[in-house]
Amino acid sequence: MKIVTIGRAFGSGGREIGRRVAEALHYDYYDSEIISNIAKHTELAEEYVRKVVDHEAHQLYPITIARTMGSHNPSLQMSIDIYKAQCDVIQAMAEKSNCVIVGRCADCILRDFSPFKIFVYATMEERVRRCKERNPNQYRNDREWRKAIERVDASRARYYEFFTNATWGDKLHYDVCLNTSNCNIKEVSQKLADLAELVLSDRA
Amino acid sequence: MKIVTIGRAFGSGGREIGRRVAEALHYDYYDSEIISNIAKHTELAEEYVRKVVDHEAHQLYPITIARTMGSHNPSLQMSIDIYKAQCDVIQAMAEKSNCVIVGRCADCILRDFSPFKIFVYATMEERVRRCKERNPNQYRNDREWRKAIERVDASRARYYEFFTNATWGDKLHYDVCLNTSNCNIKEVSQKLADLAELVLSDRA
Numbered sequence: 001m002k003i004v005t006i007g008r009a010f011g012s013g014g015r016e017i018g019r020r021v022a023e024a025l026h027y028d029y030y031d032s033e034i035i036s037n038i039a040k041h042t043e044l045a046e047e048y049v050r051k052v053v054d055h056e057a058h059q060l061y062p063i064t065i066a067r068t069m070g071s072h073n074p075s076l077q078m079s080i081d082i083y084k085a086q087c088d089v090i091q092a093m094a095e096k097s098n099c100v101i102v103g104r105c106a107d108c109i110l111r112d113f114s115p116f117k118i119f120v121y122a123t124m125e126e127r128v129r130r131c132k133e134r135n136p137n138q139y140r141n142d143r144e145w146r147k148a149i150e151r152v153d154a155s156r157a158r159y160y161e162f163f164t165n166a167t168w169g170d171k172l173h174y175d176v177c178l179n180t181s182n183c184n185i186k187e188v189s190q191k192l193a194d195l196a197e198l199v200l201s202d203r204a
Numbered sequence: 205m206k207i208v209t210i211g212r213a214f215g216s217g218g219r220e221i222g223r224r225v226a227e228a229l230h231y232d233y234y235d236s237e238i239i240s241n242i243a244k245h246t247e248l249a250e251e252y253v254r255k256v257v258d259h260e261a262h263q264l265y266p267i268t269i270a271r272t273m274g275s276h277n278p279s280l281q282m283s284i285d286i287y288k289a290q291c292d293v294i295q296a297m298a299e300k301s302n303c304v305i306v307g308r309c310a311d312c313i314l315r316d317f318s319p320f321k322i323f324v325y326a327t328m329e330e331r332v333r334r335c336k337e338r339n340p341n342q343y344r345n346d347r348e349w350r351k352a353i354e355r356v357d358a359s360r361a362r363y364y365e366f367f368t369n370a371t372w373g374d375k376l377h378y379d380v381c382l383n384t385s386n387c388n389i390k391e392v393s394q395k396l397a398d399l400a401e402l403v404l405s406d407r408a
Contacts, residue, residue: 119375171375176381177380182403188402195396198395202387
């Protein structure tokens with residue numbers, strides 16, 4: 001199967017790019033289905049799974065401590081169990097059809113599929129602008145927005161590094177990194193899809 | 205004018221990509237012309253200019269010291285004068301025609317042209333493999349090759365940061381970063397050219 005994975009800095013438009021690249025390539029696109037499938041798999045409530053997978057459950061543990069704590073800490077153990085289910089669900093999706101998966105450590109989970117790995121990022125100003133456009137009243141000012149964005153990034157990085165042992169956002173880990181600050185996401189997604197198709201057909 | 209700049213980790217194929225992107229876009233491609241034009245401009249020997257521009261002349265100064273030393277140090281002052289000539293030469297090239305420029309801080313020097321800024325990189329293994337292919341007998345083993353590659357990267361980073369105040373290779377500073385480790389450079393250059401053309405026509 002041909003797989004495209006997309007890591008993304010919060011607010012940089014990674015999800016939109018994922019959807020558009022999938023459309024352009026006629027690949028399946030998985031997003032919220034991942035959460036609901038993990039919930040089915042583990043018989044846990046979807047909302048709970050979402051919180052864990054979106055890194056709200058074990059934000060407070062520094063990686064080095066959390067690693068050794070696993071077996072003595074039920075909530076962390078639960079995160080680890082959910083991550084295992086996440087691996088199973090994402091593996092199953094990849095085995096079923098060509099697909100695009102945004103986030104969720106899919107690049108590492110699917111490494112045996114040699115996915116085309118994209119990382120999407122943008123300047124902080126641009127990310128604040130995009131986020132405010134979607135949720136104008138969520139924070140009072142740009143400073144609060146910046147802090148919120150940094151919190152999400154830090155939490156993604158921690159989760160990713162905890163489970164994959166790789167550095168989130170480190171360009172060496174991706175095939176291509178795209179800065180969305182000064183481009184038209186719709187048009188650029190098509191070019192990115194062309195690039196993914198080319199590289200994946202060489203790897204096949 | 206439309207400008208593409210290419211920063212590159214040593215041995216990652218950035219120069220080949222530059223040449224191919226220029227070919228695909230029918231843009232001028234500047235490489236050794238930059239050195240010979242600086243030499244004409246400054247009335248210095250080409251070989252000397254090449255040494256300075258390729259960072260062999262002031263490798264030993266840490267940036268913080270070198271910055272304050274400039275006026276008391278003739279060899280550093282010469283580097284600064286050559287950099288000024290480099291700026292003039294690159295500006296003149298950009299004003300003359302659409303072009304692709306590899307390295308030489310062109311992304312910063314030409315920031316007013318809103319260039320499409322590419323950074324090319326690859327894994328260390330891949331870079332050693334590429335370098336050995338070109339110069340099989342230059343070093344005795346892979347460890348020596350790795351050290352040599354790291355030295356060139358460090359020197360590029362120091363030069364870039366000294367003159368531009370920006371971090372060499374930091375993805376936020378580029379529009380797109382491409383990992384050449386697992387791709388066919390010839391084919392990928394065409395896709396990169398398509399992407400550059402799209403973004404530059406939006407910016408025009």
